[in-house]
Amino acid sequence: MSHYLCIDGGGTKTSATVAYVASSSTVPIIARGEAGPSNLTFGLDVCLTATKEAVSNALAALAQKDSHAALSWPPSAAGDSGFTAVWAGYAGCARPPDHALLFPHLEPLLGPHLRLTGDAELLVAPLAGRSVDACVTLICGTGSLGLLWRKDADGERAQQVARSGGWGPLLGDEGSGWSLGKAAVKSVLTFSANNRPLRSWHSAVLLHFGLAVDQANRLITACAGLDNTLAPSLADSERKRRIAACTRIAVDAARAGDGEALRIVRKVASEVVDTLEPLVAALGDEKALLVVAGGLGQVDVFWHEVERGMQARGWTWDEVVKLADPGMSGLMSLVPTQ
Numbered sequence: 001m002s003h004y005l006c007i008d009g010g011g012t013k014t015s016a017t018v019a020y021v022a023s024s025s026t027v028p029i030i031a032r033g034e035a036g037p038s039n040l041t042f043g044l045d046v047c048l049t050a051t052k053e054a055v056s057n058a059l060a061a062l063a064q065k066d067s068h069a070a071l072s073w074p075p076s077a078a079g080d081s082g083f084t085a086v087w088a089g090y091a092g093c094a095r096p097p098d099h100a101l102l103f104p105h106l107e108p109l110l111g112p113h114l115r116l117t118g119d120a121e122l123l124v125a126p127l128a129g130r131s132v133d134a135c136v137t138l139i140c141g142t143g144s145l146g147l148l149w150r151k152d153a154d155g156e157r158a159q160q161v162a163r164s165g166g167w168g169p170l171l172g173d174e175g176s177g178w179s180l181g182k183a184a185v186k187s188v189l190t191f192s193a194n195n196r197p198l199r200s201w202h203s204a205v206l207l208h209f210g211l212a213v214d215q216a217n218r219l220i221t222a223c224a225g226l227d228n229t230l231a232p233s234l235a236d237s238e239r240k241r242r243i244a245a246c247t248r249i250a251v252d253a254a255r256a257g258d259g260e261a262l263r264i265v266r267k268v269a270s271e272v273v274d275t276l277e278p279l280v281a282a283l284g285d286e287k288a289l290l291v292v293a294g295g296l297g298q299v300d301v302f303w304h305e306v307e308r309g310m311q312a313r314g315w316t317w318d319e320v321v322k323l324a325d326p327g328m329s330g331l332m333s334l335v336p337t338q
């Protein structure tokens with residue numbers, strides 16, 4: 001019997017997906033566990049705490065499905081995790097120094113068969129078995145990141161060859177839920193400052209921050225506030241998540257035909273196209289797969305505007321894959337085929 005694990009650690013949540021395979025002739029039993037954010041830039045302790053919680057929750061859910069699948073974890077001895085293979089992908093862990101910081105702490109928990117990467121590398125899994133050699137991965141979630149990958153010489157793995165964006169909320173994250181949520185808040189402030197009647201969805205933004213329709217002058221303070229009951233890194237993450245949550249309000253209004261909400265959606269969609277621009281330029285005439293992940297990338301009204309922008313620039317892809325669950329995709333790349 002074998003246990004396989006994939007961890008997708010982001011700035012909003014950490015998802016651990018585990019598979020139990022009793023024998024080569026049985027269908028895997030799969031379970032999932034979640035925890036808070038594990039973006040490595042939030043701090044090593046934050047990352048490790050969320051990882052332990054998510055994996056523990058996944059294993060508990062697995063044991064509930066089948067008692068024979070129960071696995072005692074964390075391991076009593078370093079390196080004896082019980083996992084046959086592990087792929088752990090974290091936001092903020094794309095560079096060698098990040099790997100060097102995190103790996104020594106994860107290996108005793110997850111075992112010697114650990115593959116540690118940035119979370120964006122989980123998106124490359126659909127490239128396996130395809131005729132094209134290049135893949136552009138695009139994350140449109142709370143944050144954003146575009147990467148260009150090419151298969152290595154033996155075709156077993158892909159290597160990152162170019163990057164666009166992904167510099168976090170302070171310096172970037174254009175084309176993300178953070179950017180769209182921020183634009184929604186700014187729309188409320190602009191209408192209020194110019195004594196223009198607020199749109200109906202503006203009231204929903206104010207309510208989201210606990211404010212009445214006549215309290216737009218307090219919106220900046222409400223957005224900037226930190227929860228002093230949380231550790232500073234978690235409080236900052238929660239503030240970002242709170243602003244990014246305004247995305248849903250603006251998207252629903254755009255879907256209903258509100259002109260101001262549509263303007264915002266189109267603006268942020270154009271940021272996605274701008275993020276892709278240098279990666280497409282690096283491709284030249286080469287055909288590539290485009291893999292899209294993140295909640296915003298799955299929203300129809302938003303992605304329609306991204307598609308319009310790509311068509312306007314004459315871009316074509318071998319295929320566009322919407323990856324709603326990168327953790328599951330990564331997990332299935334570990335589990336042997338039946």
